Amino acid sequence: MTEPTTDPGSVPDAYDPWFLATPLPLPGVPAGVETVTLPFTHFTVVLQPDRRLALVTAANLDGARLLEIDRGDDWHLDPRVPAEAQTGPEVYADNDLDRGHLTRRRDPVWGERAVAERANVDTFSYVNAAPQAALFNQGELLWAGLEDYVLEHARTYAQRLTVLTAPVFGDDDPLYRGTRIPRRFWKVVAWNDGDETDPVLAATAYVLDQSEQLERLDLSGRAEATAPDLGAYLTFQVPVADVAALTGLDLGPLVAADRLPTTTVAPMETRWVRLERVRDVTL
Secondary structure, X not given: OOOOOOOHHHOOOOOXXXXXXXXXXXXXXXXXXXXXXXXXXXXXXXXXXXXXXEEEEEEEEEOOOEOOOOOOOOOEOOOOOOHHHOOXXXXXXXXXXXXXXXOOOOOOOEOOHHHHHHHHHHOOEHHHEEEEEHXXXXXXOOHHHHHHHHHHHHHHOOOEEEEEEEEEOOOOOOEEOXXXXXXXXXXXXXXXXXXXXXXXXXXXXXXXXXXXXXXXXXXXOEOOOOOOOHHHOEEXXXXXXXXXHHHOOEOHHHOXXXXXXXXXXXXXXXXOEEOXXXXXXXX
């Protein structure tokens, strides 16, 4: 991994690997992949410049200290890396692609108000976004619905969570305006299921698929007149080990902490549990 483009010490509230009282370092990057680590307030982005997107984002979420901050919409390039290493505004212009937050806007918005406001602004960096079909990003029962469930669970139980999110990079991802648009995204949520004196790491993992939506969009720059069917958006709870296999990331203790019972001998996608509603999630 390349050195951070800014000293992590200059962002004192960046991703904390000890946030859950048991060490959870940033995932290990596959050999030969060049990355840049960019710390923000309560989260960190590991950017892969040749894909112009994040290889992983990692956020700390304190459910007891969440604040409601006006959203704003100040999307901006990160001055710490060249513009050509980022998927900027030109990719999202005049089409049906959303700037989909990776680390969700509301997740790191906690703590003292000034800190929470800084975190809110930080999430609007283009290095923390990826192109997502509009209904995929906004669907209540899909990507956004899963994120709402995670956030409200943390708020209700005053729970601390660590949330890792990023695209799955595939060689067949369609090329559009200099960026390959990911077909899939993944998310791993981790928490302490014990207490501070006897911490027990627990985790669940998810894959969200927008393949059919991308096939219905005209990526020459013009979206279809009719929106794609919501039924084509696929959301799965998956073994954490499968996220590691899909991405090449070393997820360390998260694999052993997985709460989804599975058999390692079954083919990968046959182990995936398609989610139709929140109560389908296994914790």
